[in-house]
Amino acid sequence: MSLDTTSRLVTGSTDELVPSRYALTVGDIQVLVISDGVLPITAVTMATNAEPGDLSAWLEDMYLPPEVTDWPLNVAVVRSGSKTILVDSGLGTEFPDFPRAGQLATRLVAAGIDPASVTDVVLTHLHMDHIGGLLVDGLRNRLRPDLVVHLAAAEAEFWEAPDFSLTVMPEPIPDVLRRTAAQFLDVYRGRLRTFETEYEVAPGVLLRRTGGHTPGHSVVRLESRGEALTFAGDAVFQPGFDNPEWQNGFEHDPEESTRVRIRLLGELAASGEALVATHLPFPSVCHVRAVGNGFRMVPTTWDY
Template sequence: MTCNVSRRSLLALGAGLGASMIGGRARASAPKLGTQPSYFYRFNHGDAQVTVVSDGPLPLGPPKGTFVGAPDEEIRKMLTDNFLSPDNIVLEQNSPIVNMGDKLVLFDTGMGTSKAFGPTTGRQQKSMAEAGIKPEDIDAVVFSHAHIDHIGGVVDDSGKVLFPNAQFYIAQSDFDYWTDEGKMGSPLKDFIVHARKNLLPVNDRLSFYKDGQEFLPGIQALAAPGHTVGHHIFLITSDGKSFAFLGDLTHHQILLMEKPRMQFSYDTDPNQAAESRVKMLGMLAANQIPVMSYHYPWPGYGHVVKNGDGFHYIPAPMVLTL
């Protein structure tokens, strides 16, 4: 057997070996880093500026029992076809902070001190600090509803209110439902305890918005009940441009978009939630209004288009220049 190795090949091989040796010793590879970029994203919207801050990933575990209305194998295929884990649904928690010029408005406050869904949540205050936003600069905090992962960051471990200068906004039906002490003996106990811990300390600073009301300049509430009794989405308009903050209208960018009538086990009224989902997504798609979802992949901003009996979410490209 003849081995034909050219002089050029040997020289190239020698150069490669030499490059990997320093003083006769093998050069160490670069160390792996355990850090990621800061967990905020900023974009302009008309004359306003939006800073999205994260409360951290929220793992739900396997989809079985949580997403109801399709066979297990179909749900598994929907996930794997989109290169998503079929064994653990992981949601993001994306809160927009909208600088309207005269007011700084935060939508939803994350899990706060609760670790009901694991250790990765509760970083909203850290994300705000990374973005250069101080909690005392927030003028208004708007809750889409009073679930544990949306009202949890109002107070710290000691019960101190973290937004000392803010007015707080919520639907009265949701406030009444989730702070009802009479539900403490029900399966909702943990949700009730957490809502009372965070909402009662700011009771004297609460305002109740209504369906269709522009309760802050450029911010309109639109009722989308079912997930909770008082769940709303919000149309945010500046200089003639609008986008919709969806709150929990839809929790998953594949499952509850392709099959919007599928039920979600955390909905108070799953059938009503499905009706709200279809109605609102249809309106947003027809009017080509950009959307931002609390639980979609980071940073949760994009568009909704109609797709047969369901919908399709198209994430907007991130733009890292302002």
């Protein structure tokens, strides 16, 4: 993978009117952010502890619909040294209620990336919109036999008997999450390489467990030649900049998630490093500014 191959216009049946991939570099590390599509989500799920009037005002201020909004799904492909690393895998295509998500396999091909070239997969956590792509043909059947899947040990352990007592999810999502995670562990257990706190999967590609959203939730920090970028998974959602104390219904430990979010955004605001996250508007590449008791998302200018 190179910038020449990842940024060129691909002609033919895979052409799309809306861009679905964005290439950038972090020093010597090549990064391709790919949109897996969008999920419809009830707006209240994004801020379960917010006052209804405050949430309504925020949605109106952001020009978002008041009841159901589209939740972006971003995945990344990272090339460092001899490694080609897939960071999360999107939703997959086994969920007919979400027809606008699950685009990863098609869009990898459109970007000129052979799934067999992927040496490693990094998973921020085991929610279905992060692992589903690895469970469907088009990707699963094209992966190399020596593929290594990196995951925090606490995450694998959690999904053996997951606790949803502090989540606020619409039905039947908890059962679907539980079933999908169990299927994933059954299929990929022999390929898992777990880590406790941190693990460097390739030069300048560091996995770090944060917990919060799930017990083993992790972020991926890229650093090379004085540049850095963090793929934050579900540590931050769109409302989490203005209102970092607002809790997301998918968080298994909302209080710890709040602490993780504030700490991460504070670190990024202080360092000026770039941020990418799963559910921020594509391509989600941005910087963070501290503003009063909250933060501000500053989208980067597209580099043409």
